[in-house]
Amino acid sequence: MLNKQKGFSLWLAVSMGSIAGIAVVLLAVWLSPIKSFTIGPQIEPSIEYGRRLIRETAALMGPGHEDPEMRFSGTYMDCASCHLDAGARPGTLSLLQATSRYPRFSGRDGNERDLRDRVNGCMTRSMNGTELSRDSTEMRSIVMYINNLNAQYAVMGQSKREPNEPPAFVEPDRGADISAGQIVYQQRCEVCHGSDGQGLAAATAKSEGYLFPPLWGFDSFNNGAGMTRILTAARFIKARMPLGQEDLTDDEAYDVAAFVNSHERSQRANLELDYPDLTKKRIDSPYPPYADDFPIEQHRLGPFKPIREYYENLSKL
Ligand code: HEC
Ligand code: HEC
16 A cells, blocks of 8 residues: 555656656747747758748858758858848849849859859858759759749839839949048948958857848958959949948949958968959959959959950950
8 A cells, every 4th residue: 555655656756757847848949949940951942941041041051050061151141141132122132133144154164054053153152151062952942032033023013123222333433442441431331340340240149140241351251252353342332331321422332342352351262263264354353363464453453444445455356
């Protein structure tokens, strides 16, 4: 009898314990951030997963991902740090029409590239990361999402297609002035991107990405990225920055782009192999070699008119 009672209370204690245990587990699951439910390996490609990969790149495939196999990006930036509204907004660096532009010849690669190659171009340069395999769920989802944007664009009314942006950047006929750019930076950019250009990480954790992405240093785009070209950067900055108050003059956008790109950032290997035909190289490509004798400083800062004229004359020969 005594034994039975002991047995019963033991059973009671154990089962109470396990109920409490289950409750603790349930509570922990319930309290843990929503993302831990959705981050797990995604098997089926989908438009929605593609959209999230572009908007939440850091969380879904950043360098802090708990699964080392998922650490494709080399920075905690998101694709949407540059492709605003995950590429859904018309105008500068919009992805609405990307599908219809590929496949096409790439001077940088020296042959025809499709949309997947182009995505990997941004993965390895803008995101300083590694290529996604062409058939991975991630690549297929990104492509599905971009194709879907293209389909949306096809049925958009003309008024919705119009970018809501200042007039396009017009390149000043002079070299850019880095110290003038520093003043613009201090007055118009520093408040968000920081005096050290390192931006501001999301409040929760860096692995969730940035509130304000870094403009230079080792967690920003690398030195092979399109954004390191002063004309590309100035076009973007004039159209999209300062976020919410896009009113820079051409001169300010040009100088601040020079200032941003005067800083150190991650180095991409083998950049000298880009543009196998050097006469096709972008005139503002900041890294050698070139098919001309203009100094590297002029390719970085301008003035670009003489360089442009040189190549125009070459093509007339
Ligand atoms: C640092 C800014 C930056 C980030 C971050 C970035 N991109 Fe880009 N992306 C660019 C620029 C600049 C271009 C245009 C390059 C040019 O003019 O040569 C571009 C072009 C593209 C294009 C081609 C668009 C077209 O219409 O031709 C695609 C597709 C693209 N990016 C996808 C991505 C994806 C996917 C990611 C994230 C994995 C990403 N990008 C991250 C700056 C960025
Ligand atoms: C009000 C805050 C704010 C200000 C001010 C601001 N930015 Fe940004 N910037 C952002 C945000 C946020 C993003 C990422 C885009 C997004 O999340 O929508 C961004 C993205 C960028 C990017 C592309 C991503 C990267 O990290 O390289 C560049 C380049 C940039 N800003 C340059 C500038 C420059 C230059 C100025 C000053 C002329 C400036 N920004 C002022 C908030 C700001």
